[in-house]
Amino acid sequence: MNSAAESRKDAPPGSPGESLVTANRRGRTTTRLNEINARFAQLAGEARLPVLDLGCAFGVAAHAALAAGATVIANDIDPLHLEETARNAPPGTGDRLRLAPGAFPAGLDFDDGSLAHVHASNLLNFLTGTEIDAGFAGIFRWLAPGGRFLSMSGSPYSANIRGFIPVYEANVAAGLDWPGECHDLHARSDDPTIAELPDFLHLLDPAVLSRSARAAGLEVEEAHFFHRAGTPDYIALDGRENVVFIARKPLL
16 A cells, blocks of 8 residues: 555545555554544644654644644654655645654654653554553653653454453453453454454553553553544444543653
């Protein structure tokens, strides 16, 4: 896939709910800001330091932050995503956009205290628990005091992966540190959308994210299950389909 225009669409082009399959087959992204994207863009527009958009896909959140006046570092593991992010950036914002290819967390590094805020929507689901711990440690170092990490992630309570819910709940009952790590996703669901995902997926909950962030030194401001506006029918289940997570680096 060479451009967003050539990717799969599940709504008319340009519509608010347009859904695009990512070039690296890590699920879908949309052209509509979700609630966390919008909050990130607002904070970014007020920031003096650069902000980081992890796993930016085709740039919906990065573009909103640029439009708000921020200097944005857009990260993704797929160069095609970064090419599209740069190509479709709002007019006149190219001098405030930096591209940072690489896998989070191991493939990225930034100066301590150099970032105002960090954003990640639907990225943490592709990381192991060990990688999430390392990621929060890195984010803590990179953020300036008072800076925030804002994220939205998929939870186990999604219609297209409901077959994993009993496994997840049994893992919680057994006291596993990362009860939502699913290593055989394709065996758990025959929903067509599962073909757009790898066999490993980490279905997250507020408790595990809060524990990991606090261990890294971050203060948890918001952590809860969430039903985002425009949740697709293939995901919608009971209002717990996503996890909103916001944490802050303490002031000195």
